[in-house]
Amino acid sequence: MKRQASSPEETSALLGWYDRHRRDLPWRAKPGETPDPYRVWLSEVMLQQTTVATVKNRYAAFLERWPTVAALAEASLDDVLHEWQGLGYYARARNLHRCAQAVAALPDARFPATEAGLRDLPGIGDYTAAAIAAIAFNQPTAAVDGNVIRVITRLRGIADVMPAGKAAVARAVEPLVPDDRPGDFAQAMMDLGATVCSPRNPRCELCPWQGMCVAARSRNPERFPAKPAKKQRPTRYGTVFWITDREGRVALRTRAEKGLLGGMAEFPSTDWRDVPWSSDEAIAEAPLVQSWTPLDGEVEHTFTHFHLKLAVLTGGPVSPNAIPEGYRLISPKAFSGEALPTVMKKVAALVAKAYSS
Numbered sequence: 001m002k003r004q005a006s007s008p009e010e011t012s013a014l015l016g017w018y019d020r021h022r023r024d025l026p027w028r029a030k031p032g033e034t035p036d037p038y039r040v041w042l043s044e045v046m047l048q049q050t051t052v053a054t055v056k057n058r059y060a061a062f063l064e065r066w067p068t069v070a071a072l073a074e075a076s077l078d079d080v081l082h083e084w085q086g087l088g089y090y091a092r093a094r095n096l097h098r099c100a101q102a103v104a105a106l107p108d109a110r111f112p113a114t115e116a117g118l119r120d121l122p123g124i125g126d127y128t129a130a131a132i133a134a135i136a137f138n139q140p141t142a143a144v145d146g147n148v149i150r151v152i153t154r155l156r157g158i159a160d161v162m163p164a165g166k167a168a169v170a171r172a173v174e175p176l177v178p179d180d181r182p183g184d185f186a187q188a189m190m191d192l193g194a195t196v197c198s199p200r201n202p203r204c205e206l207c208p209w210q211g212m213c214v215a216a217r218s219r220n221p222e223r224f225p226a227k228p229a230k231k232q233r234p235t236r237y238g239t240v241f242w243i244t245d246r247e248g249r250v251a252l253r254t255r256a257e258k259g260l261l262g263g264m265a266e267f268p269s270t271d272w273r274d275v276p277w278s279s280d281e282a283i284a285e286a287p288l289v290q291s292w293t294p295l296d297g298e299v300e301h302t303f304t305h306f307h308l309k310l311a312v313l314t315g316g317p318v319s320p321n322a323i324p325e326g327y328r329l330i331s332p333k334a335f336s337g338e339a340l341p342t343v344m345k346k347v348a349a350l351v352a353k354a355y356s357s
């Protein structure tokens with residue numbers, strides 16, 4: 001990154017504001033403390049696509065259970081996925097585990113101190129590498145995420161449509177990163193975007209950049225960043241087979257590690273396709289021959305790229321020997337010990353509701 005000798009006025013104003021208004025976050029080193037790269041990394045991965053409030057709840061439990069990267073590297077993937085519940089996007093949890101193992105396998109078993117070295121690790125993209133390099137290792141890197149895009153497009157009046165305009169934002173933010181306090185700058189940008197320059201109703205009157213900001217002068221800062229027209233999410237359909245034995249235990253299995261909900265537990269189901277399944281079509285796909293009872297209602301869940309509607313067919317009791325290969329029988333009381341994603345919890349809740357009424 002091309003460096004300049006002195007920090008511009010915007011940088012001084014932002015850092016002065018940060019010194020007065022910085023958020024006290026559990027993973028953040030206090031002034032004068034040396035940041036712990038493990039904590040910085042853990043919080044940054046958790047914060048990808050998850051709110052600070054949710055991360056606050058999960059971070060402490062994670063840290064208590066696995067206080068070091070070496071401890072996390074030795075954990076089972078199942079335990080990590082289970083502890084990750086509530087944070088969503090489970091691919092991050094799998095990458096978190098792989099990353100911990102990759103770090104533990106390095107000659108000095110420490111996180112690399114450079115942006116490039118960090119980017120080579122599983123689950124660490126451009127933004128996270130730059131953020132960790134700045135915060136944990138005081139490297140003068142420019143971390144550009146949605147938050148930074150919003151604040152910088154407003155400050156400079158960058159009208160490019162996102163995400164294509166990200167390069168213009170990177171060019172605009174680089175000269176603002178100070179050599180002496182890059183970690184504080186990255187965290188100040190996070191705080192400014194979270195508490196002042198919010199997506200809706202930015203509080204320009206409280207902003208250290210008010211007098212320098214193009215969007216504030218326009219009196220319509222919310223029009224930045226310019227967004228492309230929204231695509232409709234498609235809807236997919238599936239049918240779940242709720243198979244029980246005489247003890248009320250339910251058949252479930254672990255999904256393949258790769259792909260959506262990889263490594264998570266699921267009940268048997270048809271494929272999830274673009275058109276609804278009739279009962280006859282679904283039964284033809286059932287993992288065993290059995291008489292099936294359709295449940296009233298359906299489960300709806302929204303993933304990043306599609307909505308899902310699931311019908312449920314119940315069957316049983318079946319003999320444990322009849323359970324299809326690859327499935328195991330688990331009592332609903334023991335579901336809390338399984339890495340069940342939210343969509344499967346909704347299936348279990350629909351069944352529980354049907355049988356309690």
Ligand code: SF4
Nearest residue numbers: 197204207213216221
């Ligand atoms: Fe955002 Fe307003 Fe600050 Fe500009 S002045 S950066 S629009 S809060």
